[in-house]
Amino acid sequence: MKYHFCYQCGSLLEQRSIEGRWRSYCPVCKVILYENPLPSVAAVAINESNEILLVKRKFEPGVGGWCLPGGFIEIGETPEEAVVRELYEESGVVGNNPQLLGVRTHLNGFYGDVLIIGYLIQVEKTKLHEGDDAAEACFFLAGQRPPLIFPVHEKFIELWQQKVCER
Ligand SMILES: [Zn+2]
Structure with missing residues (x-):
């Protein structure tokens, strides 16, 4: 995973299975930090x-x-x-x-x-x-x-x- 901290609030991210992939998720902002090519x-x-x-x-x-x-x-x-x-x-x-x-x-x-x-x-x-x-x-x-x-x-x-x- 590329992201460890939220780019909006700086919180430590969680790894969650979302839409069939492991993704970085901010539990504070409730945003998924998608990684793309x-x-x-x-x-x-x-x-x-x-x-x-x-x-x-x-x-x-x-x-x-x-x-x-x-x-x-x-x-x-x-x-x-x-x-x-x-x-x-x-x-x-x-x-x-x-x-x-x-x-x-x-x-x-x-x-x-x-x-x-x-x-x-x-x-x-x-x-x-x-x-x-x-x-x-x-x-x-x-x-x-x-x-x-x-x-x-x-x-x-x-x-x-x-x-x-x-x-
Ligand atoms: Zn955040």
Whole structure:
């Protein structure tokens, strides 16, 4: 269970079986503190040479490993805005018009359950910079890229490659 204390009154929570699951419950406020997957985004960013942009993780989870640019959706932000922002923050690449690739989940990870919305973004081969959350950003040919640390990111690359084959 993620929550131990009530976020409204600070009371110690009880664990109760509610709607078929063990849930945190505040006996003072009489509220159920639901736990849900965190919404996040990932970008399959492709340049005009059909190379894919990958970033090297600077922080946990997966420090030192390669992954797609991405991160959590902020309050007040659409998923499309989030993926364009994360792409820029992690690599300096300006993207626009993200196309939905698919939605997947990553369960029991560092942040618990995460819902990941994958987008395809056509980008220009611009100058890359090191972003806040990434140690390195680089374009790779699909056949010469390093393996990714998050299996769900590999899934988004598969979805992109299926899309390429459909054309
Ligand atoms: Zn309470």
